[in-house]
Amino acid sequence: MNDIGILGAASYVPAARLSRQAIARAHAWANPALSAEARGTRSYGFWDEDSITMAVEAARACLKAAKDVTPERLVFASTTAPFLDRANSAVVAEAAGLGPMIATLDSAGSLRAATSALRDALEGRRRTLLVASDQRPAKPASLQEMRYGDGAAAVLVGEGPVIARYLGGASRVVDLVDHYRTVESRTDYALEERWVRDEGISKIVPAAIRDALAAASLQASDIAMVAAPFAPRLMSPALKAAGLDQVPLADPLFNAIGDTGAPHPILMLCDMLQRAEPGTRILVIGFGQGVDALVFEVTDEVRNRRPAPAVEAWEADDNYLRFLSFRGEIRLDWGMRAERDNRTALSTFFRKRQAVTGFVGGHCTACGMHQFPKSRACVECGAIDTQEDYSFADSVGRIKTFTEDWQAYTPAPPLVYGNVAFAEGGNLLMEITDFQGGISVGQKVRMVFRIKDVDDRRGFRRYFWKAVAMAGEA
């Protein structure tokens, strides 16, 4: 049988990093014990990011990493999908330009949402783009607020020139409620960690590891690295029980990013694949009401298609109030402009959704002009109905004009926008996001899929594409 495994991998972690010291300082009056965890940073999405937008970024990067491989199936795995009843995977599929023939599935309900879907795709030998993404809410002053981070990771699995061969895996289901979140509670209710370690991780994980090794026809000593979303103090007893106490645990990325939730095992795997040498055997663990254990072997092909490094993080910030505001935990007075009714005319959206979700504009077959939006009459030659679909999602533009607008409403003032001229032709007045100051006319920008507006009244959010400055490109 042909090799099945990972054909491409990529992660997306938002650039913003909040200093844990800033969080601890803000809560010192109420819970001084938090200072014990006040090290490093946690990632957090800009105001216009959510599980869908982060997933789109990871999916796009993964498709690029996998080169010409086209998935037949997309699985979106998350415990924080923005929509309870609207296929989040469908939004991701359309934004990632995967076409209408792709099968889609939303996987949810547990931190194993990603690893279980991954194992399912591998064992079912289906060419699947698995994209996992989470932005977990946490109560202010909770340990979770300190420990969680936002992020997404994607792997494209299937047969072919794999960068990591799937050798086998196993799962166990055990309804251990180490934490939970319900529709009513919104944030996690977490139980005592030592209980989770002693009765949970230490007892549930070793059996699955043994089964996975058996499925892969390997001994414990064949494993070079373990990727598990736990700090060593929680994981070590389980590894010891499974005979893997000599095997190093991969960096859980907690210090800089935090625990991203469902995507975390995949995020760690992506991180390892950036460096792992061919032949390295990696055990990936997912945990949540049971366990998934998957064994991979890195191949020579990894040298050709390593996952791209994640987006460069910004310098850690101390702006805890901004973080709270982005998360909706405090409501600032934004003035009257924030009262604008952002109702979406869904019939218009449906008619124009390729333009809005896929950033599909027009390319005039008569004169060659690219333009957005696609229109009946070409902006250059005026010919009617000569435009074919053309997506600007991967286009590079240059800032032609811009302003930092302090009058306009945005959850992250100032609202920055300007005219962007696309390299292939076409212009669009668009929002410039992830603004950190210092843009100028001529600055190169790339396109990202983000939340455009939130409709509080109807509980809806709409998405569109925005420009972000390209690192190192003036």
Added chain:
Amino acid sequence: MAKGIRDKVAIIGMGCSRFGERWDCGYDDLMVEAYQEAIEDAGIDKSEIDAAWLGVFFDEQNTGKSALPLSMTLRLPNIPVTRVENLCATGTEALRGAVYAVAAGAVDVALAMGVEKLKDTGYSGLPERTKGTFEDLYLPNNTAPGAFAQLAAAYAAKHGVDMGDLKRAMAHVSWKSHQNGSLNPKAHLRSKPTMEQILQAPMIASPLGVYDCCGVSDGAACAIVTTPERARAMGKKYDLVTIKALQLAPSNGVEMSHNSWDGSYTITTPMAARRAYEEAGISDPLEELDLIEVHDCFSITELVVMEDLFLSERGQAWKDVLNGKFDRDGVVPCQIDGGLKCFGHPIGASGLRMVYEIYLQVQGRAGERQLKNPRLGLTHNLGGIPNRNIAAITIVGLMD
């Protein structure tokens, strides 16, 4: 071949309300204030008006749609009334309707009224509004200052102008208008801020500070027009003022979708200006125009419009402004009444308010701010934003 509008229609009466935060007034009070002045100036009876045009922009919020607000407020005798709206060119559009009707010979006397009651919206600046069901899905939620502020970034980049120098030139635009507006009893803002105050004002949309932005006001302005023959027969005591040109150039979307536009100027103003100069028989605008009232919604708009109207060379307006070329004692005095800067911009009223100033000036009726013997003036509106707009130009002067 049509010959244009030049000298085919005369203005026989104009009125303008005091502009400002008219908490004491509704749109009806503002219209009556402008109308009473205009009808008295025209010296005719209401029953002599054959048709009317009403310019209102933010209709949903305060004034209401259709012909009715004007017809009912003035208790017009059931004559035809048309409501028009063309963004910030709305007032000029009302005048255009009235003037064209007279020129066509369809009516003898027509009235144009522009009004806007902004201060009941509750906003500082213009109110938020939807762009339409599709555009709301992809265009930024920009404000007016933000849309125009972008001209500055592009202008500085294109012409290699230091942003500090450009800021000073923009500040001079506002400084000059405040100096002018301080003399005008109908202006909303009559203070005279210093260059320092202007330059150090809080930022609204970079690089526009508070003083780079025009005021937000309530106001109305009104014109009554007829044929020059009828006007002459009325034996009026002031010189006859006629329309020399009325031109309109709306965007067709090039600035929005085509990257040939660099964002440092408006495409439409030069188009409207060329046609207007030709219609008015003007070959050298700098020489022939005695005063201008342009759309200074923001200081940078006025600055680039000087080039778009061919009154400054490309890339030179910032220097011309700093050299006082458009000051009261400059080559072409600009915003002699204080402009949008001091009057604010009750959208439907602005175009007619500008024409009102030219009308008074060429007749020598501008009081303390009267220029010396002006004969010909130009008004310019820019409806919309630099990315897509409607340029409207009116040239008004003494009958040849």
